[in-house]
Amino acid sequence: MTAVDHIFHSWSAPVQPEIASAGGRHFTDVEGNRYLDLASQFVYTNVGHQHPAVVSAIVRQAETLCTIAPPFANPARSEAARLIAERAPGDLNRVFFTNGGADAVENAVRLAKLHTGRTKVLAAYRSYHGNTATAIQLTGDPRRWPNEISVPGVVHFFGPYLYRSTFSARTEAEESERALRHLERVITMEGPGTVAAIVLETVPGTAGVLVPPDGYLAGVRELCDRYGILLISDEVMCGFGRVGEWFAVDRWGITPDLITFAKGVNSGYVPLGGVVISDRVAATFDKRPFPGGLTYSGHPLACAAAVATLAVMADEDVVGNARRVGSDVLAPGLREIAARHDIVGEVRGLGVFWAVELVRDRHTREPLVPYNASGADKAPMTRVLAEFRERGAWPLTVDNRIHIAPPCTITDSEAGDALTILDDVLKVVSW
Secondary structure: OHHHHHOOOOOOOOOOOOOEEEEEEEEEOOOOOOOEEOHHHHHHOOOOOHHHHHHHHHHHHHHHOOOOOOOOOHHHHHOOOOOHHOOOOOEEEEEEEEOOOHHHHHHHHHHHHHOOOEEEEEEEEEOOOOHHHHHHHHHOOHHHHHOOOOOOEEEEOOOOHHOOOOOOOOHHHHHHHHHHHHHHHHHHHOOHHHEEEEEEEEOOOOOOOOOOOOHHHHHHHHHHHHHHHHEEEEEEOOOOOOOOOOOOHHOOOOOOOOEEEHHHHOOOOOEEEEEEHEEEEEEEEOOOOOOOOOOOOOHHHHHHHHHHHHHHHHHHHHHHHHHHHHHHHHHHHHHHHHOOOOOOEEEEEEEEEEEEEEEEEEOEEEOOOOOOOOHHHHHHHEEEHHHHHHHOEEEEEOOOOEEEOOOOOOOOOHHHHHHHHHHHHHHHHHH
């Protein structure tokens, strides 16, 4: 066995190339092949690879205080919490740190249940919330199936997705209205007084970059207010610049009760996640402790990386860059590509968060590969990924979709390169 053979890998096989180095929007394997990172790894290197300011901050923190237990205050943790709360909407002023996105969701649900005294949580079928016990049950995609356990009170519903509408809608307005009506029916049938929270990815990511129609999130907020339900916005993937806003909810002007975050908060340089908590929910625990915590919660190295990342994002206008590249380069470029290739059913996205949906037939909208395809059924998408790699780019592929989610610092030139590569790949793999 080689050294790499001792690693037990998650989710997928075979093992990917061994990576030797990275910088900016590229990474390089041990054989010298250089790739444009169109996936930001798992959609988290928002300020790119090896940003010198973030690396230096980690080094300085390591020289001063590598680690300290969560009960002790330390400057990096306090400053990271302050900066995150300042950017959060409304009265979300408190931050509970975790080690990543899944345990952020886990603790947000616990907060909601304890605050409301209710037991049920609603989540969308087209979603991914993480791989811890409750988070994977909330998840709607097939990764939940082999992980089914007895977690009571999780109920799924359908969110809006006009291209493949569950509600036979023909317009964004119809899709929004019918999806909200469906959600209210689920709440009614489950018993409003039993539902603690609705957990929603503000923009569902691995489910297809499903940008919600205008009015939908405001409608969910209104339903929550009407029935005394908390709204948990999962921004683990779409937060911190990804859609061209500090928090994705800002685009629609809504304020949830809890926001979960991870990934982009420090570009994944050191694992970090958390929950931003409204004053109302936090007050529930003024006179009783919150029964949760993690050994490495608010780790100094992770928090120092977050402080530096947030400073870089502000100083270099990373959020504005993501918004501008999305609207000026990626959006028009992807639509032009879609018009040239019948294999493209739809492109959708915001900022630097896009999905290109591939189909066998534009009229029937039959996906290029079946839902949750494997083996030979998955071969066309396997070829798509191989063609990208041959051309020096590394996107994320999910089911019948190519996801384009480069670092938020991507330049116009690099975004143009990505579009050229995508166009060339589609010429080769067109059905």
